[in-house]
Amino acid sequence: MSNEIKALTMPKWGLAMTEGAVTSWLVDEGVELREGEEILEIETTKITNVYESPVAGKLRRRTVEAGQTVPVGALLGVIADASVPEIDIDAFITKFQEEFAVEAAEAGASAGPEPQFAEAGGRRLRYLVMGQGEGAPLVMIHGFGGDLNNWQFNQPALAEERTVYALDLPGHGGSVKQGIGGSVPDLAAAVRDFLDAVGIDRAHLCGHSMGGAIALHLATEEPARVASVTLVSSAGLGDEINMDYIEGFIRADKRKDMKSVLEKLFADSSLVSRDMVEELLKYKRLDGVPEALRTIAEATFPGGKQGHVLADRVGSVGVPVQAIWGEVDEIVPAGHAEAIPEGSRHVLKNAGHMVHMERAGEVNRIISSFVTKAS
């Protein structure tokens, strides 16, 4: 029995999110929740996702109605043991709401952590750091055409127990676009320079797609600096790659074209929102981006195949490696996960290439326990 009262608050998914709309509650008041149980659905301008209970306990109160839009950090509900008296719950809610109103008035409660820049080996790289913790931090590396916002459903949750960095690779997001090398070793060198620049000796790496190949390459080159590698829908484990996607992404400069390209990334293509499409078009309009993407695609996928396959190095790298995949990945086939020993690979049903967005809760638990074990 515990007297602890736990607040459920509107999460911040991605740099641009300031508020979210509760589209539906999936559980009733009074229900005993398991940790990780899906409790409500939240819609932002970019994507709809389920919010999972961060703790086990009884859902004592729902403080917002379905259909309401509230700022990041606002109270959604309250979890506490059945033994906690109603009067304490009421007092907790009143106090929370008063303090939240003051905070919001003072600073804008949704401000959250802001991205920073590092000068890494002469390249200006953007990154976002969240959380605190002893030991090696986790560094998250997005894939081709992505940026640090791709981890919007993962970084905050994983940062509850450790320091988590997410960076923009050269040619991506807010990082330098001009004069970059495009091969996996080039990009791995940029990540190594980033670790040097922010003073990280040793890190757990988590890479998505091309970012996975980069993480694996870095582990083979500098195993002493890598505590573990999590490969999400990863490149680097086989030679197939969906070049229609890569070419389509580089070419798309109209909303309609970009939308149909992005739909390949998800098992549920309705997740591709207007804002997600617009965000990527905005990125692609930046000076130097089309050239940078072309440079990377030519160096990384020469002749329409992955040019840097490290599958046979996984066993000898001397660093724990795991893989997470969406079963219906249309970009890198889920069969590539078989390069990783059976106990260390997780292929999730009903998920596509962006498995870390579509099945964020499950992916976060898999990453978290793996990283904890490898620490």
Add this chain to the structure above:
Amino acid sequence: MSKKSYRQALNEALAQEMRRDPTVIVMGEDNAGGMGAPGEDDALGGVLGVTKGLMPEFGRDRVLDTPITESAFIGAAVGAAATGLRPVAELMFVDFLGVCFDQIFNQAAKFRYMFGGKAVTPVVIRTMYGAGFRAASQHSQCLYPIFTHIPGLKVVIPSSPYEAKGLMIQSIRDNDPVIFLEHKVLYDEIEEVPDEPYTIPFGEANLTREGDDVTIVAFGRMVGFANKAADMLEKEGITCTVVDPRTTSPLDEDTIIEAVEDTGRLVVVDEASPRCGMAADISALVAQNAFKALKAPIRMVTPPHTPVPFAPQLEDAYIPTPEKIADAVRQVTFWRE
């Protein structure tokens, strides 16, 4: 990425292109201010401050204060473009177009065609338009239909700070004469604008809302009004697609037609006078190409065919509003024969 005003977004676009390309110059009445006079240098930056700070960085050779003779300096800009520079000339208020129209429509617009494609005229003419500034009928017109009418000109009407920066950089890099229309009431609008240079292609409409019931096509300042109307109507259960064509020449006909095919209803919002304007033009385009999709007559929301009134109450009544747009949307939504 940081929040910038429409004015700052334009200033940043000009500065970044001047840094990138030494052939880019700016010129216009008091574009810096203070030239040849004792007192403060760079005092003005144009009437509303868009070019402020450019002269100290780029010098008097690239930031020129001109006499109050549009016929002379617009002509000079066109000539400079034809001979290798990329001038951005400021025709202060679009209402002053009349005194330099030959330079624009018979010279700049025709060079490429008349010289068999062997000449280019990469000039940008920035100009302020629109009502709501209490500036009376000689400083409040839209007039972009007149430019749109002339083949050889490109006509750009940015609706927000993000749009302004990307379209300005595209305008400077374009090899044809571009008329770039800035609504004076938008200068203090603020939104997220990337710090890095970027371009927005011409002839590609932006959908600022997507809905099922009605397509609203709007230009410049009216895009924000259409968005407001769409947000009000959503609460009533009517969802709208809002199309911002961004450029009236070239015009993204496909996106407009497709949007109407999806919704079956069209409202066109234009701050320009109704006769021979974009509202009539878009209506004709849709009537000709998407007639079968239409479930109701097309509605146009425009000012009346009068000069812009000076009396504030009359000026307010003259300009289309989100409420008037919402009314038109309701009329086409609930239309019965």
